[in-house]
Amino acid sequence: MIFNRLCCVFIPLKSDQVLFLAETHKGLNGNLKAVYDYLDNSRHDLHLVSYTKGDRRERHGIKAVLSIWKAISVSGYIFLDDLYTATSHMKVRRGQEIIQLWHGAGAYKKFGHSRKDLHVNVSGKMRVHKGYKKYTKAIVSGSRIAWCYSEAFGMDEGKIYATGSPRMDELFDNKYVKDTKERFLEQYPELKNKKIVLFAPTYRGTHVRDADYGFEQANLNQLIKRLGDDYVILTRWHPALKNNVKRGIAVVKCCDFGERIIDFTDYEDVNDLLIACDIMITDYSSIIFDYFPLDKPIIYFVYDKDDYAGDRGLYYSFDKYLFGRVSEDFESLVESVKAEDLCREKREDFYNLFLDGCDGHSTERVCRLLWNVKQ
Missing domain, CATH: 3.40.50.12580 (CDP-glycerol glycerophosphotransferase, C-terminal domain)
Structure with missing residues (x-):
């Protein structure tokens, strides 16, 4: 998107801005909310921003679209918990972190690149959400299932961390x-x-x-x-x-x-x-x-x-x-x-x-991947 590219040229990356994005639920919940709340309580030097909507088919007005794209373009850290349409078209800046928390723990139903039956077009090429390849990190609930997310996102397994699932901490x-x-x-x-x-x-x-x-x-x-x-x-x-x-x-x-x-x-x-x-x-x-x-x-x-x-x-x-x-x-x-x-x-x-990464301290481990945070 042209507006994204212009923002990247004329507005410096804000290393203290953390963006939370979702387009399948209104308001923050699950892993996004767990990380947001933890940072809100432990890192007052960070500027936390969020944009959510309840249905991917909903359309934002032009003012909201530009605000979201500006935030995507300049935020030093972007947290997702599902695929997010705009990430297919964004330019990832040097030093920018795109962290996929994924909304579900474990590895049950196949998704992303793992669903070859769904994503192969008539020419035999895979048609998968382009935003997957832009993730810089992804977290999973257990070390033995990192390969599933590596396959699904088309990511190197070294970028996938078995921190456990933040949303589960309170359940322990x-x-x-x-x-x-x-x-x-x-x-x-x-x-x-x-x-x-x-x-x-x-x-x-x-x-x-x-x-x-x-x-x-x-x-x-x-x-x-x-x-x-x-x-x-x-x-x-x-x-x-x-x-x-x-x-x-x-x-x-x-x-x-x-x-x-x-x-x-x-x-x-x-x-x-x-x-x-x-x-x-x-x-x-x-x-x-x-x-x-x-x-x-x-x-x-x-x-x-x-x-x-x-x-x-x-x-x-x-x-x-x-x-x-x-x-x-x-x-x-x-x-x-x-x-x-x-x-x-x-x-x-x-x-x-x-679930061998889950013990009630997953949110802290996620945040320690990126920042020094108070215990």
Whole structure:
């Protein structure tokens, strides 16, 4: 973009300016928020700037576009947690750091250069987001999965650091977990003395713009009836699915929201929901990694296991991701929720493969890659 190039020529790089960018969620959350808050508390000499929007399809006005491009052009440090469209077109300046925090821990669904089936055009060449190759650093939750991100981003593995996932730090803090659950139940007293089931699947579809889900397969209306009066279900849709539901592209079915099925998709902090729930139902979502430190039952509801693994592609065989029960049909799902099986024998291998960088101090390690920060 010409404006970017002009800024690079006429405006010096600001080594004290740190930019946080996201175009899949309004406001900072997850890894971006963890790093932002840490720097805000420990490095008062830095100027922190952020620009976010809830849907990549939203359009900014010209004034906002120019402001964002100026910030991209002059910020010494840029933090991302997903692909960001503008980075495809930006010029990376000498001394500028582009740090990819990635929104999910672990390495589950293939993405980026790893999805060769999706990105090869008619001439046989790869068509992948050009911003990937501009990252100067990327962080991962475990040392053994650095190769996955190296492949996905087309980066040298030496630029990928197993610092752990910043968003998970608070989940290793027992006092924080206890206080958060108490606060959540005070905020939602109707959930006290209930078995809280968090239903948080990923979307189905080749692209996020096609995001949908097999709502009839889960049939939450029938599930809550079968579970009984002691249970409530909280739903949390993937951002891509949420946006398509709002646009009318996807339609939620077999799920009547009310006192016993409550939608928490717009609730700000997903970690609160992980802490508050007693059981989680998910599938191929990276939320499994965030949930792991809480040591609670998880159910993988994978009604399309064989098709999904073949179509989308996983970095490892499906069994490597399991530290809970697997259900492939509705009856098995009901049984698994009631069983509350912790499957403890699978937990050590899961942690060693995906999360050996996570211990509650990941945010500090990320920041120490770039600055001297106070402990």
